[in-house]
Amino acid sequence: MSPGTEVTFADRADAGRQLAQRLRHLRGQDVVVLGLPRGGVPVALEVARELRAPLDVIVVRKLGLPFQPEVAMGAIGEGGYEVLDRGLIARTGVTDRQLELVEARERAELQDRVRRFRPGREPADLTGRTAVIVDDGIATGATAAVACQAARHLGATRVLVAVPVGPAGLRRTDLGADDVVVVQTPDPFWSVGQHYRDFAPTTDDEVVRLVTAEPRVAPSPLATQRPGYDADVELPLRQQVLRGHLHLPADPRGIVVFAHGSGSSRHSSRNQYVARVLREAGLGTLLLDLLTPEEEQDRDNVFDVALLAGRVAAAVRWLRDRPDAAAARIGLFGASTGAAAALGAAADPGLQIAAVVSRGGRPDLAGPHLRHVTAPTLLVVGGADTQVLRLNQLAADQLGCVHELRVVPRATHLFEEPGALREVAHLARDWFSHYLLAGGTERSAPLGVA
Structure with a gap:
């Protein structure tokens, strides 16, 4: 210059x-x-x-x-x-x-x-x-x-x-x-x-x-499909109302529920990026705040895995009750303590969870629930996030289901490094596409991940 x-x-x-x-x-x-x-x-x-x-x-x-x-x-x-x-x-x-x-x-x-x-x-x-x-x-x-x-x-x-x-x-x-x-x-x-x-x-x-x-690059065929539903939603509980954003393609075959330990998960730019990649693959997504703003003021709630898992389970049941989502396979994407919540919910056989992905999560906090999880589970951890990597390795040893532990080289806990979150999103896309869209079974793993 x-x-x-x-x-x-x-x-x-x-x-x-x-x-x-x-x-x-x-x-x-x-x-x-x-x-x-x-x-x-x-x-x-x-x-x-x-x-x-x-x-x-x-x-x-x-x-x-x-x-x-x-x-x-x-x-x-x-x-x-x-x-x-x-x-x-x-x-x-x-x-x-x-x-x-x-x-x-x-x-x-x-x-x-x-x-x-x-x-x-x-x-x-x-x-x-x-x-x-x-x-x-x-x-x-x-x-x-x-x-x-x-x-x-x-x-x-x-x-x-x-x-x-x-x-x-x-x-x-x-x-x-x-x-x-x-x-x-x-x-x-x-x-x-x-x-x-x-x-x-x-x-x-x-x-x-x-x-x-200005003329723009033509979007992919999936991007041009009109969604069957795309709007903010409210999930009524006994004493609380959870807020989220639901995106469904027409006749969805697979829907991914996002679980995060803190509130405002639906506004998380990381979760929104991963959700966009999943939607481009033809998946529905539910970005959900597991805690209300008042509940989030108490930091103990962020680590209350039983509370969070119950909220995830309630969201899955809410989806099952919707006529436009009832036939879809359900997957769970968990980050931070939300990973433990996702696995805790997946351990409930009545929910019939088809796949789970954890991003930099704390699956170890799911404790004894891990051995009851049957849904194929992908654990994604940053290579530089050494403590969380060790905790994920210990959790993986307790899983009896099909599972993979994938390490993103040199990535830290938040996957801030160039291309790191994109790799997470693509791994999640491949995992969910196989198990939710392609009819993969728990005894097989998606091409490029196993």
Whole structure:
């Protein structure tokens, strides 16, 4: 990257056209152009037109310190991506509960923006492709850096950052990109806006209009099928109401219930990413909050496996009572203590659970229930999550059903590393597809997993 000629951009469209000239060498390659909302989208539109490439957005959110929100202790991105500054969190004394509250709030905001900017459409598939991340300029580079990591997390094999203006000396290693393209690199650099004659804010409606106006890559046949049901749901219990989101294809053959020890599981970006991969394979999904917001205030409830397993069982029975789901095979996907809850429920022969997958879970907490599980069970653990890996190995030794323990190399507990959660999702997809859709039996294992 070399300093560009001093220019003043008339507006973001003009800046996008000038930037596009620097990227013409990418035309004909397998590229997806990703605009950072809001201001990056008008710029990205011109780049996508020049490259004749699909245009989409990539949404990221900063995780600000609870007492100083402008200071980032981490960030989250689409597809379940999360990065945390553990050193800063420790130095400032942020508690686990404070971190969870900030994460929950920002995940909800991220999902709201995704729904707003990409209404009714699946995101562009980045698997094996080049992602070109475009903004209207770079100041600190923090947002672009998180977007780069999120794009890799979603499967991009090469990531470029392209902007009309940014500070001199900006390096690709600063952003975690394979390359950085900048039209203008003034020194000294003061602000992005001073290099535009018209730097009026881009509105949400404009973002939606620009993205939906452009041709996109044709979705898979499964993605174009209209769902039989897709809506938020409420599951009545004796004294509580559990909230969730149910997605069913027409005439579903398999449905996966997601179990997580904490509340707001239906808003978990990680669970939502895995659910999307499962839906693309033709599976139904039920993302469920096993605890109410009031119950989650008591941390003991997160480890009350009997309570959580009872909630999972209630959700399965609720599905069985629905005419549009009664004939489907049911699978359970558990994370954290939700894995023990899923296995505890699977030990009930009356529920007829067809398959179980645990992601970085604590199946050991299911205790004596493990030996009663008959559903084929897949345990997925990060290779760097050594303590949880050992606990999963001990739990696997107690399972009498068909089971596999799969280790994702170098992945930590939250599978934050590029491509790690994607591998989890694909393992879960293959396992559930075999046992819920393909009619696999407990004496056989899915191709590519066993």
